[in-house]
Amino acid sequence: MADDHESSPGPPTTAILFGATGDLARRKLLPGLLHLWRSGLLPEMRVVGTSLDEHDRDSFVQLAREAVAEFSSDELDKDEFEEFATLLHWAPSGTEQLVAAVKEAEADCTQPHTRLHYLSVPPSAALSVVHQLRDAGLVEGSRIVMEKPFGTDLDSARSLNASIHEVFEEEQVFRIDHFLGKEAALNILAFRFANGLFEPIWHRNFIDHVQIDIPETLGLEGRSAFYEKTGAYRDMVVTHLFQVLAFTAMESPVALDPQSITEEKYKVFRSMLPIDPDDVVRGQYDGYRAGDGVDPDSETETFIALKCFVDNWRWADVPFFLRTGKQLAEGQRIISIAFKEPPKSMFPDGSGVGEHGPDHLTFDLADSSKMSLSFYGKRPGPGFRLDKLSMQFAMQDTDWAGSGLEAYERLILEAVKGNRTLFTTAEGVERLWEISADLLADPPPVRRYAAGSWGPNQIHQLIAPAAWRLPFEREWRDPS
Numbered sequence: 001m002a003d004d005h006e007s008s009p010g011p012p013t014t015a016i017l018f019g020a021t022g023d024l025a026r027r028k029l030l031p032g033l034l035h036l037w038r039s040g041l042l043p044e045m046r047v048v049g050t051s052l053d054e055h056d057r058d059s060f061v062q063l064a065r066e067a068v069a070e071f072s073s074d075e076l077d078k079d080e081f082e083e084f085a086t087l088l089h090w091a092p093s094g095t096e097q098l099v100a101a102v103k104e105a106e107a108d109c110t111q112p113h114t115r116l117h118y119l120s121v122p123p124s125a126a127l128s129v130v131h132q133l134r135d136a137g138l139v140e141g142s143r144i145v146m147e148k149p150f151g152t153d154l155d156s157a158r159s160l161n162a163s164i165h166e167v168f169e170e171e172q173v174f175r176i177d178h179f180l181g182k183e184a185a186l187n188i189l190a191f192r193f194a195n196g197l198f199e200p201i202w203h204r205n206f207i208d209h210v211q212i213d214i215p216e217t218l219g220l221e222g223r224s225a226f227y228e229k230t231g232a233y234r235d236m237v238v239t240h241l242f243q244v245l246a247f248t249a250m251e252s253p254v255a256l257d258p259q260s261i262t263e264e265k266y267k268v269f270r271s272m273l274p275i276d277p278d279d280v281v282r283g284q285y286d287g288y289r290a291g292d293g294v295d296p297d298s299e300t301e302t303f304i305a306l307k308c309f310v311d312n313w314r315w316a317d318v319p320f321f322l323r324t325g326k327q328l329a330e331g332q333r334i335i336s337i338a339f340k341e342p343p344k345s346m347f348p349d350g351s352g353v354g355e356h357g358p359d360h361l362t363f364d365l366a367d368s369s370k371m372s373l374s375f376y377g378k379r380p381g382p383g384f385r386l387d388k389l390s391m392q393f394a395m396q397d398t399d400w401a402g403s404g405l406e407a408y409e410r411l412i413l414e415a416v417k418g419n420r421t422l423f424t425t426a427e428g429v430e431r432l433w434e435i436s437a438d439l440l441a442d443p444p445p446v447r448r449y450a451a452g453s454w455g456p457n458q459i460h461q462l463i464a465p466a467a468w469r470l471p472f473e474r475e476w477r478d479p480s
């Protein structure tokens, strides 16, 4: 990342999209590839789509046209679709058909293309695709993007990694976690390591606790059969929330390069204590069991809140509270760092100090980054009455508004360039399953919660005497 700035174009690329008719491909990958091509970041591109569906080139182009019309946020991308369509090819299922389609796609190319195999398929299909690529002779010099979840526990993750390594070198494997491609997540690194202000207080002497809170309002429309085997812990925590935790907790990397960042993240994972099932609240929203493909007695959690610890010199005894779930009251993605209260207060009882929780710093991981520093200040007027005030920053309010790449676009570009900085490694993934073993073996009971609520009541005991920062007492200020 340091040498190869993201604004430089990637090499000529053939993106081979397995699962090209699926939800992720339609919502993110096809619009993202079009955007990368149109913006000149992947100017020499071919796309080969494939899935188990019966398609040909024309019907695939039509599917991509509809996907772009529905999901692309950039009107110009929509306008230029027809030219992009000439770069699309379809491979009917079968190894020979795949080889033929890649050959056809690259027939008019004047330079060698980097082949990027994107496995946007259900986890159960991933290994068969890996073996198909081996049989098709499409492994050498290529890169492979693997979607989460990477296994369902330690044994399955080890076995999946071992099987992948029989075909691909680890350097060719890009395990994607799209939260690591979010502009706002990367801004945590900038904020922490490009400024002198906060890093000196970024540890247990000054920080009381950390919250990583990602409630979602959406339910499981069309995904309940997949989700029933996955649940909130595997879908969100062992993936996105722990990765975000690593960015928040890691030591300063030696450089902005894959090895340095990966080393520091892995040190965080190694320092994490095993998740104690007594520190976990699981929930399931009313109505989940009626979903297609869901067991009527399902114990799958659609909500999880937990307390965990990074047991190193910087963070020993500082609780990290994580929460995420479906069908909750609000959709938010925040990290909130709560500072310790002053040891003594000169302010008399009733002055308001501490009444609204600790002073804290909040990062909003929404597509356009926001940050807020909440602190106590004096209310204007007679006497000495204190209230919570805040300094807020919104990227949307700068000249850079709208110039970022969407997370999948950034990660596809980095994978094509062979830059592994923002991807997870086999050992990192395995360590996260290792600390999850006690919880997976002995999960606490699933408690019901009403759709549209904030989850089961037990979440308040989990975090007491602190309180969840969400729902916010005050809204983010509208920058405009």
Ligand SMILES: NC(=O)C1=CN([C@@H]2O[C@H](COP(=O)(O)OP(=O)(O)OC[C@H]3O[C@@H](n4cnc5c(N)ncnc54)[C@H](OP(=O)(O)O)[C@@H]3O)[C@@H](O)[C@H]2O)C=CC1
Residues within 6 Å of the ligand: 018, 019, 020, 021, 022, 023, 024, 025, 050, 051, 052, 053, 054, 119, 120, 121, 122, 123, 125, 128, 129, 147, 148, 149
């Ligand atoms: N959807 C999302 O928002 C996110 C998804 N992911 C991950 O992305 C992956 C895909 O998810 P999603 O798009 O939602 O799933 P879908 O079920 O919507 O799509 C899966 C796609 O894979 C195809 N497929 C299934 N088996 C094979 C196979 N053996 N060879 C080739 N293609 C195959 C399906 O084809 P057919 O329809 O013909 O069966 C379909 O096109 C999963 O690993 C998921 O965990 C990760 C983050 C977010």
Ligand SMILES: O=C1O[C@H](COP(=O)(O)O)[C@@H](O)[C@H](O)[C@H]1O
Residues within 6 Å of the ligand: 178, 216, 235, 236, 333
């Ligand atoms: O990977 C996943 O992420 C989404 C949330 O991602 P976002 O970028 O839309 O916030 C989540 O809804 C989904 O269940 C999960 O599989």
